[in-house]
Amino acid sequence: MQIAVDELARNDVSLSAATICSRIDEQFYGGAQMQALTGLPREQVISRVYRIRDRHSGGNIHGRIEKPPLSRVVDRPLNFFQFHFICGFDDNDQPIRIIGWGHPELISLLKYSGTCIFIDGTFRCVPRGFQQCIVVMVHDRSSGLYVPVFYVLTTHRTMNTCRHVLHFIIQATGEQLEPAEVICDFERTLIDAVQIQFPAADIIGYLFHFKQAVRRRMKKLGIAKRATSIAMESGVLDMLTSSCNHLITGPPGDLPSEVEDSTDDEDDEVDGASSSSDGALSSNSSEAEGGEPEEKSVIV
Structure with a gap:
């Protein structure tokens, strides 16, 4: 019985100690077993499972x-x-x-x-x-x-x-x-890390979190709930990203707090959010006049 417990504990770590105990009971005591057996009580089986797994993983x-x-x-x-x-x-x-x-x-x-x-x-x-x-x-x-x-x-x-x-x-x-492109949250720490590791990539902000930040700001300013709901509908704020390549630009250190806090996983319902490039805010400004590319900046 000890060998059977050890094999189950090592070979299938997804099994709980209680499940292993039930399988051992069924294997040794179930069915039409008529002969008397001396085995391990339930408490010893469970403690043995934990001990074998700790030994197998070095206690970590x-x-x-x-x-x-x-x-x-x-x-x-x-x-x-x-x-x-x-x-x-x-x-x-x-x-x-x-x-x-x-x-x-x-x-x-x-x-x-x-x-x-x-x-x-x-x-x-x-x-x-x-x-x-x-x-x-x-x-x-x-x-x-x-x-x-x-x-x-x-x-x-x-x-x-x-x-x-x-x-x-x-x-x-x-x-x-x-x-060539990195789509990520409006989070300063993440944006800074992406710019360090991928300096040649275009950084694109996630539209869903942008709309979350706008909705949070509208609520803070006391704008009517009906007006806020209209702004969150598909095709309203989205037209700002589909009709032009970028909005107001600024260096990463100038991210407003409302945008930085847009990654807090709130339960705000935002319609029409998309993670595709059509539903993202580009952080790489378009080419300036004369054909020279402008410096990369984060859309806020």
């Missing part, structure tokens, strides 16, 4: 994701786990931890020259101990869709953290990631 809960089967693509000998980075400490004596996953076959899509990538971060759906989950998608030219490639958990939301995330993603592609 993060070590479990670095070893098969959790590190592999389901039913395939491919590594879904890509990197685990820890460095220094912040002002609160907390280590900076970055963990990234990505499907190897999808990572190859990032290696094409002149790709368009989309970077989005969420702060709500993250495990305990982490502050952000960054998802990196790439535009698949064959299907015309944005395909999620990387999922990265971070314990901090600083510019250096975003820069490290992009650095390890670049390394995972064999330093072949050279996007």
Whole structure:
């Protein structure tokens, strides 16, 4: 029975201790078993499962994701786990931890020259101990869709953290990631990191978050709810991005607080939002008079 418990605990880490206990009971005590058996009580089975898994991962809960089967693509000998980075400490004596996953076959899509990538971060759906989950998608030219490639958990939301995330993603592609366009949130730390890692790329703001920021500002100014709803409808604010290439431009350090706070994952309902290039605000100004390109700037 001990051997059976150990095999289940090591081979399928997705099974809970209670599930393993139930399977052991069914295997040894279920059916038409008539002979007397002396086995492990339920408490010992559960404690043995935890002990075996801790020994297998070196006692580190993060070590479990670095070893098969959790590190592999389901039913395939491919590594879904890509990197685990820890460095220094912040002002609160907390280590900076970055963990990234990505499907190897999808990572190859990032290696094409002149790709368009989309970077989005969420702060709500993250495990305990982490502050952000960054998802990196790439535009698949064959299907015309944005395909999620990387999922990265971070314990901090600083510019250096975003820069490290992009650095390890670049390394995972064999330093072949050279996007022509990067669509991302109106977040200063992320925009600064993108400009450092991809200086030649056009940075495009996400229309959905722009409309969120406008809606929040209209509510703050006391504008009627009906007028706010009309402004959020498809084809109203959107016409500003479809009829011209850019709005008011300014250096990254001049981002208004309303725009920076537009990534807080509020439950605001914004109609007509799109993550395509037609529904984005370009951060790369058009060519100036005389054919010389102007300096890149973030749309606010």
